[in-house]
Amino acid sequence: MSKIDKDEHSGVETTGHEWDGIKELNNPAPRWWLGVFVITVIWSIGYWVVYPAWPTLSGDGERGGTTGNTGWTQYSQLAESQAEIMARRAAYLDRFDAATFEAIQADNGLYAFALAGGASAFKDNCATCHGTGGAGASGYPNLNDDDWLWGGTVDAIEETIKFGIRANHDETRFSEMPAFADIFAEDEISDIADYVLSFSTNTIYPTRGKTLYDEQCSLCHAEDGTGDRFQGAPNLSDAIWFYGGKKGEIEAQIRRPKHGVMPNWNVRLSDSTIRQLAIYVHSLGGGETE
Amino acid sequence: MSDAAQPIKYFEKRERAYPKRIWGKYRKLKWIAMIVTLGIYYLAPFLRWDRGPHAPDQAILIDMSAQRGYFFFIEIWPQEVYYLTGILVLAAVALFFVTSLAGRVWCGYTCPQTVWTDLFVWVERIIQGDRVKRMKLAKGPWSLEKIWKFALTHSLWIVIGMLTGGAWVFYFNDAPTLLEQIIHFEVPWSVGGWIVALTFSTYLMAGFAREQVCMYMCPYSRFQSAMFDKETMVIGYDEDRGEPRGRHKKGDTWEGRGDCVDCTLCVQVCPVGIDIRDGLQMECIACGLCVDACNQIMEKVERPAGLIRYDTTHNREARLSGKPEITHVMRPRTFWYMSVLVVVGGIMLYGLLNRSASELHVLHDRNPLYVTLSDGTIRNGYDIRILNKTHEDILFKLSVDGVQNAQVRIQAAGNPDPSALLVYADSVAHYRVFVSAPKPSTARSTLTFTAASASGDIIETYSGIFLSTGR
Known part of the structure; x- marks a missing residue:
């Protein structure tokens, strides 16, 4: 010590x-x-x-x-609060799934539910291409207007979202325009473009343009240029152009057409969500009744 | 540095005041003020005011969940909270005005801190006796008497605190319904929490902190001297008349001495524990109890009353120089306070009388700014909100003006007609509106929205915009 x-x-x-x-x-x-x-x-x-x-x-x-x-765990707490939200939604969801669009459209609560769900799903999944307001861009259609390639009823919109366009699904919407650069000479393409523009602008066009259009294009786009939704052929006689409405842009589309792709969302979103999305897109202003 | 030097004291230990009971003009005024202010506070939530079937019938109610404020005939929505600001400005300036005229009368008679402290002191005196008994009891050892008297005093204080907190929550809920719930102990946590918090704060502030609130916590008591001028009424001891002070036996001459007999009764009755004879002090709340005390003594010694009284500095100067004592109500300071009162009051009154029964708000879509339709027409989207502040459902007719051939469409469940938009009583309706028109020549046009009630007595307009390519 x-x-x-x-x-x-x-x-x-x-x-x-x-x-x-x-x-x-x-x-x-x-x-x-x-x-x-x-x-x-x-x-x-x-x-x-x-x-x-x-x-x-x-x-x-x-x-x-x-x-x-x-x-008690944090995981069980999360699961509980999620279940609570789902239970709250279920009150609407059961009615929503069972109702026709007409019934939903007549019901303030259900319609608001569909729009809220659709708006949120749109911003998560669709806004990347179509824009947050659904206004689109060149090559990505504007969903606010009344021009629909594949139809603007709720059912048609729902099908488009579900199976996509030129997507990897058997029931996908599909259309293909041939590349006319190898078939027509440049001056012929110019004449056709002039004729196509005349549908919406009433301008003078060369007769050869009309002859060639009637021969080669009218089968899908119709003689008066109004297109065909069944085939997904765009309406050429209105004021809306998917890939631009200047003569040069139309010529380019005749030469080597661009074809956009929209995924089939059925692999990612539930049927209910897709239906809500369809009702939301339909409400943006251009929705068609039947 | 020598060991004998006194260290500087940074903290002055509080001497608790045991105000002695007194009776007189100002004490009577204080009792009346207490009964009136507490009466208003406790009973006002139970006043009823019929507003029809769609609104609560409580005269004074702040309904947080429904976002409405009710005060008799006035009803305000959250965006009209500036009325509350106006009331606060009015209250502040009115306080300045009264203070510049009569000194700290707010502090002395109507401030909640003063009123509740007064009530607590009254309870204390009923249970424990007057000043000397209370001091003896507080200093004395813990006896059975001291325990039951203290316990009873504190219990009663807590009961008063609970009533205070209980009355507070009535201003935010339907009072009779809530009273029933409270009796059955079926109150939400928010209500219970407020009752507990206010019980505690009342008990703490009126039971323990008392005059320290005025001295250390209240900013108003500190900046009041800024509202004083020479003609402001203050409670003061007339030292010209009172000095030299000293004991006086009956029959002694009053020649060569002051009227103050140095009985210290004015000190004993003071609720903040000061000696008014030391002059105007920051602690003085101008309650007038020392005036009552001194007048009582002056009567006994057969000298004129008012040795301690409400007076002005101006009067004292006038007296000393032999001029007449005049107090002007209208002085630069009071004139400006009155002007502000009249202006703010006028603005408030104008606002209340011209309060609109409804409002129309239009929000233009940010994305997309406009949409070209297949026939070349331009469509703009808007979110509109129509407020109906009346207690009846109103059908509104929506129309637009400023763009040629504009068509209006409502996008909502059931596709309602723009000429019949239902807005429920006391609520806000939200509608999506599409306006289409042939392409205007300018990129930006003014588009005026009008919502008019079917009867035509309500017309609300909103100046919006209509955007286009402009080419």
Whole structure:
């Protein structure tokens, strides 16, 4: 036993440790602090019993840890709150799924439910190409107007969303326009473009343009240029142009047509969500009745 | 530095005041003020005011969940909260005005802190006795008497606190319904929480903090001197008449001495524990109890009353120089306060009298700004909101003006007709509106929306825009 060494200046006992003449004083942590520390240690034992605490090697329990005797975990809390939301939605969803569009459209609550669900799904999935307001861009159709390639009723829109356009699905909507660059000479293409423009602008066109159009194009686009939704042939007589309405843009589309692709959303979205989306798109302003 | 030097004291320990009971003109005024203010506070939520079947019939109600404020014939919506701002401005300026005229009368008679403290002191005196008994009891050891007297006092204080908190929540709920719920202990947490919080704060502030609230917490008591001028009424001790003070035996001469007999009754009755004879002090709440006390003594010693009284600095100066004592109500300071009162009050009154029964708001779509339709016409989309602040359902007819051949369509469940838009009583209707028109010659045209009630007595307009390619 070494004798008790006290620091001369402060009168405090030293621990006996000394480095280069500097001695460590023995100033223990206050009693109250130690008391609190011990209480927290005891508290933690209770905590292990009640709540999930220790990871386990076996992976037993919820997500590989001890579960605690209450069974509460963050995962179960999440599942519970999600179930609560689903239950709240279910009140509408059951009625929504059973109702026809006419019935939904006549019901304030259901219609608002469909629009809210559709708007949120649209921003998550569709806005990337069609824009947040559904206004589209060149090559991506504007969903606000009244010009529909494949039909603008709720049912037609629903089918388009579900199976897509030129998508990887047996029932997908499909159309293909041949590349006329190899068939027509450049001046012939120019004449056809002039004729196509005359549908909507009533301008003068070369007769050869009409002859060639009637021969090669009218089968799909119709003699008066109104197109054919069944084949997905665009209406050429209105004020809306998918790939641009300038003569050069029309010529380019005759030479080597561009063909856009829309995915079939049935693999990603539920039928209910697709129907809500269809009703939302239908409500943007150009929706057709039948 | 010597050891004998007194260290500087940064903290002054509080001397608790044990105000002695007194009776007189100002004490009577204080009782009346207490009965009136507490009466209004506790009973006002139970006043009824018929507003028809679609609105609550409580005269004063702030309905948080329905976002409505009711005050007798006035009803405000959240966006009209500036009326509340107006009331607060009016209250503040009215306080300035009264203070510049009569000093701290708000503090002395009607401030909730003063009123509840007064009530608590009254309870304390009923249970524990007057000043000397209370001081003896507080200093004395814990005896059975002290325990039951203290327990009873504090219990009663808590009961008063609970009533205070209980009355507060009535202003935010239907009072009779809530009273029934409270009696059955069926209150939501929000209500219970407020009752507990106000019970606690009342108990703490009126039971313990008392004059310290005025001295250390209240900003108003600190900046009131800015509203004073020489003609402001303040409670003061007339030292010209009172000094030199001293004890006086019956039959002694009053020659060569002041009227103050140094009985210290004015100090004993003071609820903030100061000596008014030291002059105007920050702690003084101008309650007038020292005036009552001194007048009582002056009567006994057969000297004129008013050694301590309401007076002005201007009057004292006039007295000393032999001029007449005049107090002007109209002074630059009071004139400006009155002007502000009249202007703000006028604006408020004008606003209330011309408050519209409905509002029309039109929000143009941001994306897309406009849509070209297949026949070349241009369509713009809008979100409109029609507010119906009346208590009856109204059918509105929506029309637009400013763009040639414009067609209006409502996009909503049931495809309602623009000429018959139903807006329910006391609510806001939201509609999607599409306006189509042949392409105008300018990229931006003004489009005026008009919502008119079927009877034609409500017409709301909104100046909006119609956008197009402009080419």
